[in-house]
Amino acid sequence: SQTIHQWPATLVQPVxxxxxxxxxxxxxxNPNLYWYRQAAGRGLQLLFYSVGIGQISSEVPQNLSAxxxxxxxxxxxxxxxxxxxxxxxxxxxxxGLQETQYFGPGTRLLVL
Amino acid sequence: GENVEQHPSTLSVQExxxxxxxxxxxxxxxxxxxxxxxxxxxxxxxxIDIRSNVGEKKDxxxxxxxxxxxxxxxxxxxxxxxxxxxVYFCAAAGxxxxxxxxxxxxxxxxxxx
Numbered sequence: 052s053q054t055i056h057q058w059p060a061t062l063v064q065p066v067x068x069x070x071x072x073x074x075x076x077x078x079x080x081n082p083n084l085y086w087y088r089q090a091a092g093r094g095l096q097l098l099f100y101s102v103g104i105g106q107i108s109s110e111v112p113q114n115l116s117a118x119x120x121x122x123x124x125x126x127x128x129x130x131x132x133x134x135x136x137x138x139x140x141x142x143x144x145x146x147g148l149q150e151t152q153y154f155g156p157g158t159r160l161l162v163l
Numbered sequence: 164g165e166n167v168e169q170h171p172s173t174l175s176v177q178e179x180x181x182x183x184x185x186x187x188x189x190x191x192x193x194x195x196x197x198x199x200x201x202x203x204x205x206x207x208x209x210x211i212d213i214r215s216n217v218g219e220k221k222d223x224x225x226x227x228x229x230x231x232x233x234x235x236x237x238x239x240x241x242x243x244x245x246x247x248x249x250v251y252f253c254a255a256a257g258x259x260x261x262x263x264x265x266x267x268x269x270x271x272x273x274x275x276x
Contacts, residue, residue: 069230085263093269097209100263141206151197152264154206 054079057142057155062095064162070129071159074142082144084125085152086117089139137162165190167255169267177275182243184270186253187235193255196236198227243274258259
């Protein structure tokens with residue numbers, strides 16, 4: 052069966068520091084991968100998605116970037132965090148020809 | 164692009180009552196409608212989904228109905244229990260290799276014992 056992992060689970064970072072969040076998927080090949088941010092208020096904002104290694108599409112211009120160095124690894128990064136980057140970050144995957152997205156456990160980021 | 168509206172934003176019911184959450188979508192090409200449940204501090208989990216060739220789907224206490232003509236779909240939870248308390252999201256999407264659903268803003272369901 053497929054499993055999606057995210058780490059760290061919680062992160063407290065000062066403003067201006069760098070960020071690296073990692074997501075990995077097990078049990079599937081060539082998944083579509085997604086990064087979402089969920090700020091207070093529940094809505095899911097799509098940040099990036101990837102249909103293959105090295106292929107990244109950005110949905111919202113922002114202080115963040117994403118990379119996909121391996122088939123089942125998706126990384127969310129920032130060079131300098133802003134207070135507004137605080138939130139709950141979710142990684143998700145879907146099969147190449149399927150529609151259902153499956154979410155990871157999330158990373159809670161607090162920028163102080 | 165697709166636009167999904169979800170109502171209500173908050174729903175409070177007594178244990179044993181039924182709960183209904185409604186969503187409308189704008190893109191008539193959408194043909195896949197999943198529902199997710201998100202418990203506090205966790206990622207959303209798929210609870211049920213429906214495709215446009217089906218009008219209704221049921222899984223124990225949970226059912227989803229779809230009206231493609233009116234472009235709306237609903238989640239029905241019967242005999243609610245306190246553990247049903249969570250945020251529920253609807254979404255709409257079309258078939259494609261880079262499936263990207265559009266999510267509603269979520270409904271916070273509170274089931275009082």
